[in-house]
Amino acid sequence: MSEGTKSTLYYIAALGVLAFGLSYAAVPLYRIFCQAYSYGGTTQQGHNAEKVEDMKTVTDRVIRVRFNADTAASMTWNFRPQQSEIKLHPGETALAFYTAKNPMDRPVIGISTYNVVPFDAGQYFNKIQCFCFEEQMLNPHEEVHMPVFFYIDPEFVDDPKMQNVDMLTLSYTFFEAREGLQLPMPQFAR
Amino acid sequence: MASMTFGQKSFTPSPPQKGSFPLDHQNECKRFMLKYMLCLRENKSENSLCRDESRNYLECRMEKGLMAKEEWTKLGFSDASEPKTT
Numbered sequence: 001m002s003e004g005t006k007s008t009l010y011y012i013a014a015l016g017v018l019a020f021g022l023s024y025a026a027v028p029l030y031r032i033f034c035q036a037y038s039y040g041g042t043t044q045q046g047h048n049a050e051k052v053e054d055m056k057t058v059t060d061r062v063i064r065v066r067f068n069a070d071t072a073a074s075m076t077w078n079f080r081p082q083q084s085e086i087k088l089h090p091g092e093t094a095l096a097f098y099t100a101k102n103p104m105d106r107p108v109i110g111i112s113t114y115n116v117v118p119f120d121a122g123q124y125f126n127k128i129q130c131f132c133f134e135e136q137m138l139n140p141h142e143e144v145h146m147p148v149f150f151y152i153d154p155e156f157v158d159d160p161k162m163q164n165v166d167m168l169t170l171s172y173t174f175f176e177a178r179e180g181l182q183l184p185m186p187q188f189a190r
Numbered sequence: 191m192a193s194m195t196f197g198q199k200s201f202t203p204s205p206p207q208k209g210s211f212p213l214d215h216q217n218e219c220k221r222f223m224l225k226y227m228l229c230l231r232e233n234k235s236e237n238s239l240c241r242d243e244s245r246n247y248l249e250c251r252m253e254k255g256l257m258a259k260e261e262w263t264k265l266g267f268s269d270a271s272e273p274k275t276t
Contacts, residue, residue: 052207052264052265052266053263053264053266055266064235082223082227083227083230083235084235085235086230086235086236086237087234087235087236087237088236088237088238089237089238091266092237092238092241092266093244093265093266093267094237094244095226095244095247095248097223097226097227113203114203115201115203116201117201119201122201122202126204126207127204127206127207128206128207128208128265128266129206129207129208129209129210129211129257130206130210130211131210131211131213132203132206132210133203133205133206133210134209134210136210136213137213138213139215142215143217144213144214144215144217145214145217145220145223146211146213147211147223147247149211149248149265151266
């Protein structure tokens with residue numbers, strides 16, 4: 001084999017290895033890209049208290065947030081929202097309440113997850129504090145009110161896809177926490 | 191979410207910034223919650239007109255140890271009179 005052919009072969013082999021390596025690196029790189037630019041509905045990491053402090057309310061947009069409550073079929077709690085909707089501005093923090101009552105004679109542990117529709121708007125919905133993803137225990141015949149403290153990111157108004165969106169629906173679903181229960185929970189939940 | 195239609199956007203829930211509210215088993219702050227609900231009902235569910243009531247509720251929670259104390263500006267209340275520090 002001549003020198004020219006050998007070096008060409010080496011180049012091609014090196015190119016092959018590079019392409020192989022890039023396809024492996026693409027997975028974490030793509031994830032970082034998606035999180036940085038909130039592409040495809042992934043939420044931004046790093047929403048923090050400082051952002052809330054500097055947030056400016058956008059007073060010329062009013063958004064209606066409707067509240068929905070569901071329980072899994074086997075979950076016995078009476079779970080309902082205390083208000084059907086709240087009208088607020090992007091950048092304004094708001095409080096909403098749900099009420100849950102345990103009608104059983106035994107303590108029941110529940111765990112909840114939530115959903116926001118439309119999906120595209122979900123990335124702007126930020127919860128400062130709520131009651132989701134952690135086990136909550138209700139004693140027999142106990143009723144508690146559960147608050148959700150949230151805001152809609154002011155960057156909502158800069159998104160062209162959100163021009164015609166004036167209603168969001170926040171939906172919580174409670175499941176009973178049991179050993180070995182597989183929930184549609186995200187990775188970070190306990 | 192378990193059922194994801196291929197190619198369609200889906201919603202990924204995110205954790206709350208400050209975690210979970212402990213349950214108010216004794217209903218210590220129920221009065222403030224009811225005041226807030228009343229305010230919402232009177233004002234046609236407008237949040238901007240009921241900010242004082244929501245701040246009172248959160249203040250009750252902080253006093254009763256049901257919420258970590260936080261400065262009001264960090265919670266989005268810029269017009270508060272007395273900021274509580276952690």
